[in-house]
Amino acid sequence: MSRLDRRRRAVRRAGWVLMGTALSVASFAGIAFAGVSTSMADSFAPAPAASDAGAWPTARAVPSGRITVAVMVSNEGSVATDVMAPYQVFAESEKLFVYTVAAERRVSPLSGGAQLLPDHTLAEVDRGVVPEPDVVVVPAVTDPADAKEARLRDWIVERHRKGARVLGVCAGSELLAASGLLDGRNATSFWSNISSLKRQYPQVHWKRGQRYVEDDRVTTTAGVTSGTVGALRVVEELAGKDEAARIGKGLSYPGWTPDGPTTIPANHLTPGDLPYALNAAFPWLRATVGIGLVDGVDEIDAAAAFEAYGGVSFSARTVVLGSRGTVTTHHGLVLIAQPTGSSSHGVDRFVVPGVADVSAVDTSLRTWAHRNKLAVELPGGGRHDGEFGFDPVLRDLARHSDRSTARVTAKFSEYPSSHLTLTGAAWPWRSTLLAVAATAVSVGAGFLPTAIRRAVRNLRAA
DSSP: OOHHHHHHHHHHHHHHHHHHHHHHHHHHHHHHHHHHHHHHHHHTOOOOTTOOGGGOOOOOOOOTTSEEEEEEOOTTOBOHHHHHHHHHHHHTOTTEEEEEEESSSSOEEEGGGEEEEOSEEHHHHHHTSSOOOSEEEEOOBSOTTSGGGHHHHHHHHHHHHTTOEEEEOTTHHHHHHHHTTTTTSEEOOOGGGHHHHHHHOTTSEEOSSBSEEEETTEEEESSTTHHHHHHHHHHHHHHOHHHHHHHHHHHTOTTOOTTOOOBOOOOOOOGGGHHHHHHHHOOTTOOEEEEEOOTTOOHHHHHHHHIIIIITTOOSEEEEEESSSEEEOTTSOEEEOEEOTTOOTTOSEEEOTTOSSGGGSOHHHHHHHHHTTOOEEOGGGGOOTTOOTHHHHHHHHHHHTOHHHHHHHHHHTTOOOTTOOOOSOSSOHHHHHHHHHHHHHHHHHHTHHHHHHHHHHHHHHO
16 A cells, blocks of 8 residues: 555544544534523423413502612513512512513513513503602513513613613623613623623623622622622612611521622632533433412512522422412512412422411412322421521422532522531432433444444445
């Protein structure tokens, strides 16, 4: 064989190796992408097919003489805790009145499989049907720069122009940045997003390691649960320190005091965050957790369940269940639930947040659980005095999933969890084993070109 022939053979062999490697990587990426797509689709579940808009409850009248807060909701999808935690903080004060507002009054997805019916539309505020808000709360939405959210962006800017304060929660700061409202301002956001936000919106002065950042009438907060602290700060500015202290004491956010520091750890991705990626990319064979809602549940307790089991941890598929199609929270949010009826909804566990005693659970929910041989589990029954609503569900997540997933869920919720004692498995073995299986399949796919080449060569030789 000549030197030229040897060189050509080596080049062909290298080409086959590169082709196999590319196929292997593409196979693994495709499996992971399908998994993430499944996780996100489950987290932002579409409205139930049986939804009947004619049966929706009417919104509460807005009383006069109150400081008015509008909590914005995207019809395309919002982060549950970004909406519900500030809502509860503001609603705890009799000096304030809170309503939710969206482009359209239709069922809107929240993370963790939840859905919410907004009280009012942007147009109603524009027409004066509803009082102009003194505060606008902006949560993280699924696609903040998309054309579908142009109405939200324009509406925020117009409210600010008319004198409203703006509270951007977590990645809600990206919607604010896309509107231009943060240009030239100091701002913060969810820790994992700040690097990309610096590249995308260099005209904003992004700050790490701050629970919230104030710049004139615009306040932005760090991730997810930080909206609680940001809202308490706005309450202090509008209703006084004593009112904020009263509300904050009742909520028991770890380490919060009216005059406490705003600095927090400047988080970055570490190897310990791997469970987040594993659970999101390999959701198959995970349990389905039914989240039972009862009328009067605290908004933060409900949001904590949505995030801990599905929205942040991705450790389970979640189904929101109720004795009927709508549930009204303690302070008036209207959440959509799937009526239990005769279906099991494929539920493996049935969890009712914010309830300390099973007697407080609707009889129809208890009957449904008994019929489907499910225990009525109450994370709130293990809640200690002086605990925030995320504490009992994080402990429950650790027991039924694993401690690593619970810790990374707290980190990605930007929640201080060092005070928690967690028990349970150390690692998410289900998603890890699925990742190993996906790797094996991908490696096998990588050998396919070589196997084909050898088969063709053998046929020619025959």
